[in-house]
Amino acid sequence: MKITEILVAEHRIFLSVFDQIERALSGVTTLTEARKLARLVEGMLESHAGTETELAYLALDHVLQDKDQLDRLHEEHHEIDTSLHLVHLAGDVARARLMLQTALGASRRHFAFEEQSVFPLIESALQSETLAGLAATWMQRFEAQPAG
Ligand SMILES: [Fe+2]
Numbered sequence: 118m119k120i121t122e123i124l125v126a127e128h129r130i131f132l133s134v135f136d137q138i139e140r141a142l143s144g145v146t147t148l149t150e151a152r153k154l155a156r157l158v159e160g161m162l163e164s165h166a167g168t169e170t171e172l173a174y175l176a177l178d179h180v181l182q183d184k185d186q187l188d189r190l191h192e193e194h195h196e197i198d199t200s201l202h203l204v205h206l207a208g209d210v211a212r213a214r215l216m217l218q219t220a221l222g223a224s225r226r227h228f229a230f231e232e233q234s235v236f237p238l239i240e241s242a243l244q245s246e247t248l249a250g251l252a253a254t255w256m257q258r259f260e261a262q263p264a265g
C-alpha cells in the first residue's frame with residue numbers, strides 16, 4: 118500500500134462525515150453547537166494535512182516542474198484552516214454556519230484537486246518503496262493511538 122492510497126481512503130471517510138455535518142447544520146441554533154462541529158472537522162483534518170505537508174516537502178526535492186501544485190496544496194490548507202477559525206470568531210450562528218459550510222465546500226474541492234493533481238505528482242516523484250514505507254509508518258502511528 119502507498120501513503121497516497123491511505124490519504125484517498127481518508128478523503129472518502131471525511132466526505133461522508135461532511136455530508137452528515139451538513140445535514141446536522143440546518144438544525145444548529147447556537148454558536149456552541151456550530152463551534153463543536155468546527156472543532157470536529159479541525160480534529161479530523163489536522164493529522165491528515167500534516168501527513169500531506171510532510172509528503173509535499175519530501176517530493177519537492179524531486180519535482181522539477183509543477184512545483185506550483187505543491188504551493189497550492191499549502192495555500193488551500195491555510196484557506197480551510199482560516200474558514201474553520203472564522204467559525205469560532207463568528208458573532209452569530211448564521212455567520213458561523215456559513216463559515217463552516219465554506220470550509221466544507223473548500224475541503225471537498227481541495228480533496229478533488231489533490232487526487233487529480235497532487236497525489237499523481239507525489240507518486241511520480243517518490244520511489245514506490247518510499248511511498249510504501251510512509252504507509253507503514255502511518256499504520257504504526259495509527260495503531261499506537263489510544264482507542265476512542
Ligand atoms: Fe490536503
Ligand SMILES: [Fe+2]
Pocket residue numbers: 124128165169228231
Ligand atoms: Fe487530503
